[in-house]
Amino acid sequence: MHIPENFLSPATCAVMAVAAVPVLAVAVKKVKDELPREKLPMLGIGAAFSFLMMMFNLPLPGGTTGHAVGGVLIAVLLGPYSACLSVSTALIIQALLFGDGGILSLGANIFNIAFVMPFAGYAVYKLIRDRVKSDKGEFVGAAIGSWFGLNAAALVTAIEFGIQPAIAHDAAGLALYCPYPLSASIPAMMLPHMLVAGVVEALFTVFIFAYIRKASPGDIYAGATKRTPALYILLAVLILAVPLGLLAAGTAWGEWGAEEIAGVVSNGSALGYVPAGMESGFSFETVMPDYTIAALPEVPGYILSALFGVAISVIVFRLIGGLAKNKQKA
Amino acid sequence: MFVLENVSYSYEENVALQGVTVTIERGESVCLLGPNGCGKSTFLRLLCGVIAPDGGTYAFDGWSVTRKSLADNKAAKAFHQRVGFVFQNSDTQLFCADVYEEVAFGPRQMGLGEDEVERRVTDCLRLLGLQDFARRSPYHLSGGEKRKTAIAAMLAMNPDALVLDEPMNGLDPKTERWLAGFLLELHSAGKTLITSTHDLELAQEISRRSILFDGNHTIAADLPTNLLMRDMSLLRRVNLVDRYYHQHRDGGHTHFHTHPLQRESPEISGDISDSEED
Amino acid sequence: MPEWLLQSENYAPRADKDTFLSKSILALLGLISKIRAQDTAAAPTRYAVNPFFKLVFTLTLAVLVSLTREFAFLFAALTYVLLYLCVQPIRTLRRVLATGAAVTAFTFVILLPTALGGNGYSLTMMPVKVFTAVTAVNLLSHTSRWSELLSALKRFRAPDMLVFVLDITIRYIVMLGETTLESLYALKLRSVGRNTRKYNALSGVAGSLFLRSRQMAEDTHSAMLCRGFTGEYRVYQKFSFTLGDAGYILVNAGLILLYIYITRDANAGIG
Structure with a gap:
């Protein structure tokens, strides 16, 4: 779900960062209203919890594992605004400290995972909880809400990926960042998320919710008294958007393979995407030499290559040296 | 039963155990003593297969415990069933919805019938006096009740060896007395008992044999407990006792205690100003 | 003492797929050691x-x-x-x-x-x-070091509140990460057979993690109040x-x- 560096164009990153700022500002204001200022530690705790949630490897059929994101669970437990700040904090730390998710794409990641996911999921949870008065309402709400929240975030992510070829390409029409158009990115993201990741998310969320509800029901967020219309507008948009994703996924392909999007292999071009580069006879073999020599004068080019070689050899020798040392120790 | 030879272990660059050679026989009761951070907990974790030795060898009933052997699903599970472990922090050890489920977790995994599971759980709850807590959430229990739940959960698997990391930590005196008695009972029922503690009196009470760890992560002494207790200079050197620690022997009864620091004693007030400088 | 406790258990375990446990444990170990290493990164020199x-x-x-x-x-x-x-x-x-x-x-x-x-x-x-x-x-x-990165963020005019939350989050990740690791070890040691309710067990670990987190937040809050915290958080640094x-x-x-x-x-x- 985390968008790595260089999959989105810098322009998209900038737009998403600008979009994330008001989201965070509103969340900070809301949290200040709902949560007394000196209760700030709770945000850190929420962030740490959110961070650690993603460390849990959950069993999947066939002995493989996947992991949950927990955005909706935290929204249900702490309220969506606190969840937004907590998950954002976790994302910042992941990007800055662990190189997990890009620094430039941090805005987009915050928007998708810390905003869309908890708010969309929480809205569904609240909708169901308020309609179905029994205990079941809460559990069903948490299950559907977390499934929905994750998929809403996946859809927004897929759209961000999918618009890249259209907005960032060179004169020849060659995609400069994520090369997959919407027709490829949406099914590639949505199928695994709807069928597998969403189910894992829902199961984990409901089980944890049930555990906490039994052990310490007072610890679950009661909900703000006022309704937020903006939230419902977002929700409406997303409810319309998810079936679209389903439609796009109509041609059955893509699978929960090695890594989420690897499934595209079989259909990369079958879905109507014929990169312009192909028509102009662009071939893989010629790219590398072209780009190495293209713009650099010869002498600096040589120096640079030499430095590159030095760096690589030092790294290789040190790695080998390290291995030998380890063996001696054992 | 447990045979360790020249075992070492370190966390990244920090050495936690060094050149440890110990053999513990079936049916023994052994106490581990030592100052904070000497490697007692690491030693216990190693015995239970939470971690595997970095150097040296460890064999449990002839089965060699290594990273590789612990990755062997069936064999490792059989080993874990035979060696029960109670962590120092009972809080982290409890993860089920209520006390009954907590105790039933092990037996259910072992594939016992639900009747047998119920019998074991009921027995264990009765042994530890937790009958009234069966449907309570472990999260809301008191520290002592949590410790008892953790012990019950371990006992329900009927392990051969019980390993307890500072079982008396944070218990009130009455519960402590009760638990000491209960551990002795388990020992006389044939269980191998391995505990760690700072409490010399407890060590004397529940174990004939004591292993003393040194500050440098090695074993300083492995002696019958009563002999170790006489070696005051050694106990003092490893910071287990201060210099006011002593024992009385009147009429066959032995007990250890320290005396409260007294301001008027010039020697002690010197000590206090020392510590302030630190 | 009940009869069954006096006899030695005659038990042959069935295999079970629990790579999810080892993977979670490894992930946590890696995380904690990364933060530790980061925390002890070389002190600033000339x-x-x-x-x-x-x-x-x-x-x-x-x-x-x-x-x-x-x-x-x-x-x-x-x-x-x-x-x-x-x-x-x-x-x-x-x-x-x-x-x-x-x-x-x-x-x-x-x-x-x-x-x-x-x-x-x-x-x-x-x-x-x-x-x-x-x-x-x-x-x-x-x-x-993390603290250095935070003060760098501070120089970017990041709000005090953000810097404070980032700061305590790292500490909580280590503290809570360690207790979670402990829970996972306990789960592993007690997983002596086939677990048909893996999600239940893992959710218990995560759920109790949440409850402990909450408790810890309240404790931190009280401790901060006791030390005269007014809700303002300032980062001090030399340049x-x-x-x-x-x-x-x-x-x-x-x-x-x-x-x-x-x-x-x-x-x-x-x-």
Whole structure:
């Protein structure tokens, strides 16, 4: 779900960062209203919890594992605004400290995972909880809400990926960042998320919710008294958007393979995407030499290559040296 | 039963155990003593297969415990069933919805019938006096009740060896007395008992044999407990006792205690100003 | 003592798939040791580069790498990052390289289909871009302490509240991570057979983690009140300029100039 560096164009990153700022500002204001200022530690705790949630490897059929994101669970437990700040904090730390998710794409990641996911999921949870008065309402709400929240975030992510070829390409029409158009990115993201990741998310969320509800029901967020219309507008948009994703996924392909999007292999071009580069006879073999020599004068080019070689050899020798040392120790 | 030879272990660059050679026989009761951070907990974790030795060898009933052997699903599970472990922090050890489920977790995994599971759980709850807590959430229990739940959960698997990391930590005196008695009972029922503690009196009470760890992560002494207790200079050197620690022997009864620091004693007030400088 | 407790158990376990447990344990171990290593990163010396400059130039590098279409510049940036990497302590080197390699391989796999379509540009440029950017960021995080990074953020006029929350979060991640690790060990030790309710067990670990977290937040709050916390959080720091800073700025300024030069050159070529 985390968008790595260089999959989105810098322009998209900038737009998403600008979009994330008001989201965070509103969340900070809301949290200040709902949560007394000196209760700030709770945000850190929420962030740490959110961070650690993603460390849990959950069993999947066939002995493989996947992991949950927990955005909706935290929204249900702490309220969506606190969840937004907590998950954002976790994302910042992941990007800055662990190189997990890009620094430039941090805005987009915050928007998708810390905003869309908890708010969309929480809205569904609240909708169901308020309609179905029994205990079941809460559990069903948490299950559907977390499934929905994750998929809403996946859809927004897929759209961000999918618009890249259209907005960032060179004169020849060659995609400069994520090369997959919407027709490829949406099914590639949505199928695994709807069928597998969403189910894992829902199961984990409901089980944890049930555990906490039994052990310490007072610890679950009661909900703000006022309704937020903006939230419902977002929700409406997303409810319309998810079936679209389903439609796009109509041609059955893509699978929960090695890594989420690897499934595209079989259909990369079958879905109507014929990169312009192909028509102009662009071939893989010629790219590398072209780009190495293209713009650099010869002498600096040589120096640079030499430095590159030095760096690589030092790294290789040190790695080998390290291995030998380890063996001696054992 | 447990045979360790020249075992070492370190966390990244920090050495936690060094050149440890110990053999513990079936049916023994052994106490581990030592100052904070000497490697007692690491030693216990190693015995239970939470971690595997970095150097040296460890064999449990002839089965060699290594990273590789612990990755062997069936064999490792059989080993874990035979060696029960109670962590120092009972809080982290409890993860089920209520006390009954907590105790039933092990037996259910072992594939016992639900009747047998119920019998074991009921027995264990009765042994530890937790009958009234069966449907309570472990999260809301008191520290002592949590410790008892953790012990019950371990006992329900009927392990051969019980390993307890500072079982008396944070218990009130009455519960402590009760638990000491209960551990002795388990020992006389044939269980191998391995505990760690700072409490010399407890060590004397529940174990004939004591292993003393040194500050440098090695074993300083492995002696019958009563002999170790006489070696005051050694106990003092490893910071287990201060210099006011002593024992009385009147009429066959032995007990250890320290005396409260007294301001008027010039020697002690010197000590206090020392510590302030630190 | 009940009868069954007096007899030795005659038990042969059935195998069960519990790689999820070992994987979770490994993930947590890696996380904690990473933060520990980060926390004990070398203390600032005379040649240490101010984390503020590191943050500024790492961000700049990430932007330039993302913007560039010229392999020549990318190659220069990659060389710079590798040179920086090759003088790091072996543990840092290994970790940073492992992360970079994993992300790059992932990118490569995702982009493979584009090669079938003839888009060689993505397949060559993107993995190199990803590797360069990820490695640059990881180098930043591995060569600076978390507290230094925070004070650098502070210099960017990040709100005090954000800096405070980031700060306590790291500490909580370690504390809570350790207790979670403990819980997972306990779960592993007690998983002596076939567990038909794996989600129940893991959710219990996570749920009790949440409850403990809440408790801890309340305790921290009380402790802060007791120590006179008023809700304001200030970051105090000194600012100094070292020889290391000068060298660092020089090299990075060179890279920026190279970017401008190459881009202009390429554009002129096209025009």
